[in-house]
Amino acid sequence: MATLLHIDSSVFPAEASASRVVTEAFRKHWQEEHPQGTVIYRDLAAQPVPHITADTHLAGFTDPATHTPEQAAAFAERVKLIEELEQADAVLIGAPMYNYTIPSTLKAWLDNVILMGRTAGETQSAKGTPVTIVASRGGSYAPGTPRESFEYVQNYLDAALGGGLGLEVHFIVPELTMATVNPAMADLVPLYEASRDRALEDAATKARELAKRVAA
Incomplete structure (x- = not known):
């Protein structure tokens, strides 16, 4: 049965989060396509993964037989996250833009799963796995907009997940999400609503497409 690894990182609950x-x-x-499948879910806001420490980092480059007890314990948690990625047939990530980049909790997850000699480098143990990233943002950072040069979510994740891990990266981008709460953006509410509706349609289309592809 197909396995989906679903990761959310928004600090807001479902009803208040554009990405969720x-x-x-x-x-x-x-799940409609794979009712008997498995979903591995991680809410990084509710249960953050540990940030990389010296023990965690060094353990990734040394023989497990030489690990100190501290290194072994820290590395075991890292391996668990890596195995979840490796076992997934598809990955889904909610990555809202905070201060022009991804949430620190998502960065911590990436630091854990990016391991040279296993997931990264010449091996890339999850290479080819499709990952759909919902990159929501309060404004617009699309090509041609005044803030295009401040877009560090798609650029970074494409490099880290696509270039670094060899994953097949797809983006869904709900934008202008602050239009309904920021009076200065009131005129942009129709554009926000159109972006939201398009994102939901894209999510349905991409989910069905990938589900059928995995099942084939």
């Missing part, structure tokens, strides 16, 4: 609404829609359509 879209990842939930994706997951729903995926």
